[in-house]
Amino acid sequence: MFEIPRMPLAQWVDGLLAWLTSAIAPLTRAFAGFVRGGIDGIVAGLGFLPPVVLMLLIGAAAWWIASRKVAIFSVAGLLFIWNLGLWGPTLSTIALVLVATFISMLIGLPLGILSGLSQSFNKMVTPVLDLMQTMPAFVYLIPAIPFFGLGPVAAAFATVIFSIPPAIRLTSLGIRQIDREMIEASDAFGTTTMQKLVKVQLPLALPTIMAGINQTIMLSLSMVVIAAMIGAGGLGGEVWRAIQRLRAGQGVEAGLAIVIIAMILDRITQNIAVKKEQA
Amino acid sequence: MEQTEERKVKIRIQNLYKVFGRNPQRAVGMLKSGKTKDEILQKSKLAVGVADASFDVYEGETVVVMGLSGSGKSTLIRCVNRLMEPTAGKVIVDDIDVTQLDQDELREVRRRKFGMVFQSFALFPHKTVLQNVEFGLEIQGVDPEVRQAKATESLNQVGLKGWGEYYPANLSGGMKQRVGLARALAVDPDILLMDEAFSALDPLIRTDMQDELIALNERVQKTILFITHDLDEALKMGDRIVLMKDGAIVQVGTPEDILSRPANDYVAKFVENVDITKVLTAADVMKKPTPVAFVKDGPRTALHKMKEAGLSGIFVVRASNWELVGHLTAQRAAAAAKAGERWIDHLTTVDDCATVPLDQPVRTIFPMVSGDPIAVIDDSKILKGVIVRGSVIAALSERGEDEDV
Numbered sequence: 001m002f003e004i005p006r007m008p009l010a011q012w013v014d015g016l017l018a019w020l021t022s023a024i025a026p027l028t029r030a031f032a033g034f035v036r037g038g039i040d041g042i043v044a045g046l047g048f049l050p051p052v053v054l055m056l057l058i059g060a061a062a063w064w065i066a067s068r069k070v071a072i073f074s075v076a077g078l079l080f081i082w083n084l085g086l087w088g089p090t091l092s093t094i095a096l097v098l099v100a101t102f103i104s105m106l107i108g109l110p111l112g113i114l115s116g117l118s119q120s121f122n123k124m125v126t127p128v129l130d131l132m133q134t135m136p137a138f139v140y141l142i143p144a145i146p147f148f149g150l151g152p153v154a155a156a157f158a159t160v161i162f163s164i165p166p167a168i169r170l171t172s173l174g175i176r177q178i179d180r181e182m183i184e185a186s187d188a189f190g191t192t193t194m195q196k197l198v199k200v201q202l203p204l205a206l207p208t209i210m211a212g213i214n215q216t217i218m219l220s221l222s223m224v225v226i227a228a229m230i231g232a233g234g235l236g237g238e239v240w241r242a243i244q245r246l247r248a249g250q251g252v253e254a255g256l257a258i259v260i261i262a263m264i265l266d267r268i269t270q271n272i273a274v275k276k277e278q279a
Numbered sequence: 280m281e282q283t284e285e286r287k288v289k290i291r292i293q294n295l296y297k298v299f300g301r302n303p304q305r306a307v308g309m310l311k312s313g314k315t316k317d318e319i320l321q322k323s324k325l326a327v328g329v330a331d332a333s334f335d336v337y338e339g340e341t342v343v344v345m346g347l348s349g350s351g352k353s354t355l356i357r358c359v360n361r362l363m364e365p366t367a368g369k370v371i372v373d374d375i376d377v378t379q380l381d382q383d384e385l386r387e388v389r390r391r392k393f394g395m396v397f398q399s400f401a402l403f404p405h406k407t408v409l410q411n412v413e414f415g416l417e418i419q420g421v422d423p424e425v426r427q428a429k430a431t432e433s434l435n436q437v438g439l440k441g442w443g444e445y446y447p448a449n450l451s452g453g454m455k456q457r458v459g460l461a462r463a464l465a466v467d468p469d470i471l472l473m474d475e476a477f478s479a480l481d482p483l484i485r486t487d488m489q490d491e492l493i494a495l496n497e498r499v500q501k502t503i504l505f506i507t508h509d510l511d512e513a514l515k516m517g518d519r520i521v522l523m524k525d526g527a528i529v530q531v532g533t534p535e536d537i538l539s540r541p542a543n544d545y546v547a548k549f550v551e552n553v554d555i556t557k558v559l560t561a562a563d564v565m566k567k568p569t570p571v572a573f574v575k576d577g578p579r580t581a582l583h584k585m586k587e588a589g590l591s592g593i594f595v596v597r598a599s600n601w602e603l604v605g606h607l608t609a610q611r612a613a614a615a616a617k618a619g620e621r622w623i624d625h626l627t628t629v630d631d632c633a634t635v636p637l638d639q640p641v642r643t644i645f646p647m648v649s650g651d652p653i654a655v656i657d658d659s660k661i662l663k664g665v666i667v668r669g670s671v672i673a674a675l676s677e678r679g680e681d682e683d684v
Contacts, residue, residue, distance in 0.1 A: 181401035184362050189415040189466070190390035199417070203405040 021146050028147045035099055035156045042095035051082050062264065066271040073267075077260035086235065086257045093224055093234035093261065096152060100159040100220045105213060108164045112171025112212070113197070116205070122172060129165045137162050137223060141230045155224065155232030163219035170212025174205030214269040221262050235261070288371075289470065289502040290336040290359065295368035297354050297526075300325035303366045316525045328354035330526040332368070338469075341496065341503040343517030345510065351526035352506045356474050359504065360393045361385055372470070390419055394463030394501075398475035400455040402447040408458050409434065409443030415466035426465075433465040434458075436495065453484035460492070464499065473505045477512065482562045482637075483664065489515055510550065511563065514538075522546055561644060562637040564671050565655045565664030572607060573598040574624040578615040581623050585609050594654055595627055596662050603654055603662045606632035629660070637663060641671060 021028075046054060055078040063071035081090050115122040140161050144154035178201060186200045202209075228236030235258050242251030298306040306325040309318075316327045329351045336342045344352045357363040359370050361377060370377040372392055380388060394415070402411050410417075412433055416426035434443055437457040447455055456476060463471055477485045489512065496503065507513055513520050514534045522529045522537065530542035541547035570588050572581040572595045585593050592608040605627030615626055633653045635644055644666060647653055655664040 179399075179401070181397045181399055182403065184357075185395065185397060185401035185403075187362055188360055188389060188393060188395035188472070189418050190386045190388075191418050192386065195418055199414075200403065204403070206405075 017143055017146050024147075031157065032148055032153045035103075035153045038099040038102070039092070039095045039152055039156070042098055043091050046091045046095070047088075051078075051087055055079060055082070058264070062268055066267050070264075070267045070271070074264045077264060081257045081260060084253050084257065086238065086254060089234045089238050089254070090257055090261060091234075092152075093221075093236065093258070096156060096159070096224050096232060096234060097217065097220045097265070100156050100163060100224070101213070101217050103156070103160045104164045104167050104216045104220070107160070108167030108212075108216065109171055109209070112168040112209070113175065113202075115168065116172040116175025116201070117197070125168065125172075129169060132161065133165050137226050138229075140223075141227065145230060150231040152232055154230050155227035158227050158230070159220050159223040159232075162223040163216045166215035166219065167212045170215065171205065171209045174208030174212070175201050177208070178204045210269070210272055214266065217265050217269055218262065221258065221265065225258060286337040286340075288335045289338045289340070289373065290504065291369070291371040292335070292355075292359070293333050293369040293371065295329055295332040295355070295358055295370065296366045297328040297351070297358055297363060298325050298366045299328055307367050327351075327526045328363075329358065329365075332523075332526075332528050334521050334528065334531050336502055336504060338502055339500050340518045341505060341516055342519050342521060343505045343507060343513040344521045344523060345507050345513040345517075346523035347508055349525075350523040352508075352523050353474055354526075355523070356472055356504060356506050360389055360395065360472060390415070390466065392469050393472055394466055394468035394470070395472040396456070396459045396463050396474065396476040398478055400447070400452075400459045400479075402455055402458055402462075404447055406446075407443060408439065408445050408447065408450070411447065411458055412443075412461045412465050414462055419466070429467075430461070430465050433461040436464060436499075437461045438491070451484075452480050453488060456480060456488060460495075464501075469502055471501045471503045471505075473503060475506050475508070478507065478509065483565075483567070485512075486563065492516070522549070560637065560641065561635045561639040561653075561655045561666060562664070564641055564644075565666050566670050568594060568596075568601075568654070568662050568665045571596050571601075571662065572623060574604055574622070576623055577621055578612045578623050578626070581607055582609060582612045582616060585612070592651060594632065594652075594662060594665065595623060601662045603629060603632070603634065603656055603660050605629055606651065606654070635666070644671065 049057070055075050058078060059071045059075040062074040081087060111125065115125045137158075140158040141154075144158045148154035148157055182200060182204060183196070186196045191199070224232055224234065225236035225239060228234070228240040231237075235254050238254035239251055239258070242248070242254060296307050296310070298304075300306075300323070303325060305323055306319050306327055309323070310327065310330050314322075316330070319325055319327055332351075332355055334342070344355060346352045354363060358365040359372075359377070361370075361380075365378055368378070372388065375388065377385070377388060403414070406414070409427065409430055412430040413426045416429060421429075431443060434440065437460050439454060439457050439461065442450070442454070442458075447458065450458065456479075459476070477488050480488060493516070503516075505516055507516070514537075517534060519531060519533050520537050521531050524545055530537060530546050532540070532542075537546060538550055541550060570584045570590075570593065572584055572593045574595060574597055576584075576595075581593055581595075585591065590609075592606055593612075595604040595607050596602060597604060604624065607623055607627045611626055612623065615623065620626070633647055633651060634656050635647075635653055637655060637657055639655075644653065653666040654662055655666060657663055
């Protein structure tokens, strides 16, 4: 009888990763530099302000973009977090989410536009996105470590991979679902591909694109917690520490803080989309 | 039509085919060997949109392409500016074969030659009315001041002065299509392509728009290719009519040609007894029912309204929903005023007026129009329009029909 040797899949992946790590070193270094700079900058900037001032600023933004109710909730929620002594970890979590979301948009929007415009590109991207969304979130933590080591940069990398699919998908969908007559009208007046995209397709797809960005932010926030396992720090770090030491009370405190931040970010970004739509 | 030889051909459509599916060329051969659309669909899964269409549109002429849904008329118009790529054949506009142009040249031709109006308006909801009208000029890189001036002028032309700052969502259907028309006219194209432009509008507004387009084109003198599924509209708008069935052209001719010399049984059946008085209904010949008196008006107000409009009688309706209440003569109103009556609601009943439903054929209305005006009402007695003798005759003569009915 033939003995079919076991496929050394794990070795192949390890080998590929080892090769990649050295091959794309300049790229990972640039990414690391950007993320570190971004996070440090945001944390320093936000930390520079007295907490009360920052709370009022966020409250004002919530009032302006969303509503008075959201503003009151935001200020009250932030006061609660501050009272629990979680202000510092909250700032670093927000910084990580902002940086990860920014990178996701930077990569996701162009890819989304491309797949909205090109049927064949869409067919290539869709299975990759399916894979990215069904893969357990923990798996992304593993390749992040050889590239970036433990710490917030690796966490940002894993977060970007986890949170980018909705940005791509919904941008693509937003462009695809535009009424055919609108596109025909644009073509009939002799638009170039670029004019059509900028003046017709993107504005009409904007509400859907904004919904995608909202989703990306929410996924970033959920991943930031998981990424605490590879040193993301922040509120996720607090939760992770509480788990390791079996301190339920601390875990609940940090967990609540995350929920509050999630709700504030969600309400505010949701309303950006609605507001634009009404204009 | 006697001068046909001397007139300049603006658009020449030559043996045009459009087939949907993989390797559409296969179907062209099958069509040429006499296979029908259905046979081809069954055999090869190819859908024939347009089959061997040829006709000319002269400069300044309005040609209406008419057919039922699925006859290929919308596909045909889209082949003219290549929103759809023709499978075979030529479209020649001013001696340029549009089908041979590369993308850059095509874009130039679309910008300079064509203005297009769409069935569901296709206005951009994120732009104001004025910005919508500016769109074509914006695309061409015209300076903001120049294009705003031109767009404003174009808006005024279609009767929407002062609406520039609104968004399309604030407008009614008729107004939206005026914006669509203004947008097409703003680039000052030679040719207007109108794809079922008025089909989505209410009957009265539709008639208004038809009249206005005819009046407007007296001034701007565009060549118009107009698509419709409505025979009435075709007869009214078209200098000539192209009748299509299953992607093929059945007959090309003036409205009179089509009516009096149908090319085959299909056309004959289509225009069967287009004794205009039968085709036209009350809705087609009615006028706007203004002015009217409301039940809360006093007799003097009603008299004043009649005097202003030079009428000897006036329809009375409920102000809330225009439900018809009756018809008040000047005589009766004057007597009531003298007697010091304060309201007119008890002076008249519906029995005082002649009424017809919206879809009543004109032929049966004709004997009734000698005296007082006739009220056109819908199922719930809402006043939709009025018919006076003049309006029926005008509607008939407009369509070149004798009055010896």
